[in-house]
Amino acid sequence: MRRSGAAEVISGTSRSAETRAIARELTLADEITDTAAEAVRDADLVVLCVPIGAMEAVARDIAPHLKPGATLTDVGSVKRAVIDAVAPHLPDGVHFIPAHPLAGTEQSGPRSGFAELFDNRWCILVPPENADRKEVARLARFWEALGSNVDEMEADHHDLVLAVTSHAPHLIAYTMVGVADDLRRVTDSEVVKYSAAGFRDFTRIAASDPTMWRDVFLTNKDATLEILGRFTEELFALQRAIRTGDGAHLHDYFTRTRAIRRGIVEAGQDTDIPNFGRGR
Numbered sequence: 001m002r003r004s005g006a007a008e009v010i011s012g013t014s015r016s017a018e019t020r021a022i023a024r025e026l027t028l029a030d031e032i033t034d035t036a037a038e039a040v041r042d043a044d045l046v047v048l049c050v051p052i053g054a055m056e057a058v059a060r061d062i063a064p065h066l067k068p069g070a071t072l073t074d075v076g077s078v079k080r081a082v083i084d085a086v087a088p089h090l091p092d093g094v095h096f097i098p099a100h101p102l103a104g105t106e107q108s109g110p111r112s113g114f115a116e117l118f119d120n121r122w123c124i125l126v127p128p129e130n131a132d133r134k135e136v137a138r139l140a141r142f143w144e145a146l147g148s149n150v151d152e153m154e155a156d157h158h159d160l161v162l163a164v165t166s167h168a169p170h171l172i173a174y175t176m177v178g179v180a181d182d183l184r185r186v187t188d189s190e191v192v193k194y195s196a197a198g199f200r201d202f203t204r205i206a207a208s209d210p211t212m213w214r215d216v217f218l219t220n221k222d223a224t225l226e227i228l229g230r231f232t233e234e235l236f237a238l239q240r241a242i243r244t245g246d247g248a249h250l251h252d253y254f255t256r257t258r259a260i261r262r263g264i265v266e267a268g269q270d271t272d273i274p275n276f277g278r279g280r
């Protein structure tokens with residue numbers, strides 16, 4: 001926000017005194033208040049950046065202090081659950097436009113942000129049907145000022161798409177690293193020493209914040225289970241091909257998946273964050 005001048009005044013808060021102290025030290029905002037109620041007072045735009053399971057309590061807390069005509073948005077990784085948790089607490093006259101920037105790292109906390117995080121990444125807006133289009137356009141301009149490309153989706157569709165592209169892949173990475181850890185003998189020596197790129201990538205993803213990801217799976221349950229069901233079927237088919245020596249099946253499958261990766265790269269959507277892991 002500061003880089004682009006997208007906000008005249010940036011106010012921030014966090015529930016722990018330690019985080020607020022670090023945020024002040026890093027001058028992340030023009031003012032860091034001790035309470036959320038103070039942070040949202042007079043704000044034209046309020047962005048909730050807490051784990052999905054905490055959205056309801058924070059919304060309830062700030063609702064009486066929101067300025068009439070303000071826009072309230074969020075960055076939660078699941079959208080239906082956030083809408084259900086937040087919307088009932090909001091006073092009339094506040095524009096609620098949920099959003100999800102598809103950008104992040106396995107790091108969390110105030111030292112993990114960097115100005116380029118949203119550059120050339122998608123931010124998905126999930127406006128309700130009766131949303132004020134002027135306010136939706138304004139929020140889109142805000143995210144564009146932060147470097148993002150903006151798109152719109154319906155909440156359930158968002159949750160299904162993200163189950164495929166983000167949530168199930170995270171669960172698979174968590175599982176793979178858990179399997180390696182179960183083989184302790186190996187973990188203590190060879191897995192660490194000979195960690196190849198594929199496994200190293202899994203360990204980065206599996207280092208993601210436990211609270212955030214617990215909440216993602218608890219609140220995007222149906223879509224994640226649907227995708228994991230399909231994943232398991234495909235995995236069994238590949239397992240069978242390996243057992244029966246069906247090389248043609250494996251080759252065809254890997255040819256298909258390679259084409260998908262090449263399509264992503266050709267579309268300029270290779271999602272590697274240029275300075276990923278750098279932190280601040």
Ligand SMILES: NC(=O)c1ccc[n+]([C@@H]2O[C@H](COP(=O)([O-])OP(=O)(O)OC[C@H]3O[C@@H](n4cnc5c(N)ncnc54)[C@H](O)[C@@H]3O)[C@@H](O)[C@H]2O)c1
Nearest residue numbers: 014015049050051052054075076077101103104105108109
């Ligand atoms: N990290 C990512 O890759 C990423 C990407 C896109 C969206 N998101 C979403 O962003 C949101 C925040 O994630 P983050 O990575 O910025 O996490 P973070 O840990 O950096 O920040 C979370 C903040 O929420 C506060 N918080 C935690 N529990 C709380 C509670 N019970 N009550 C009040 N405040 C509480 C913490 O004090 C902290 O200030 C989540 O909803 C997540 O789904 C994360």
Ligand SMILES: O=C(O)C(=O)C[C@]1(C(=O)O)C=C[C@@H](O)C=C1
Nearest residue numbers: 077101102103104105106165166
């Ligand atoms: O690269 C990472 O660390 C991420 O996984 C970021 C990632 C993703 O899956 O792409 C994780 C969750 C968010 O909701 C959005 C972005």
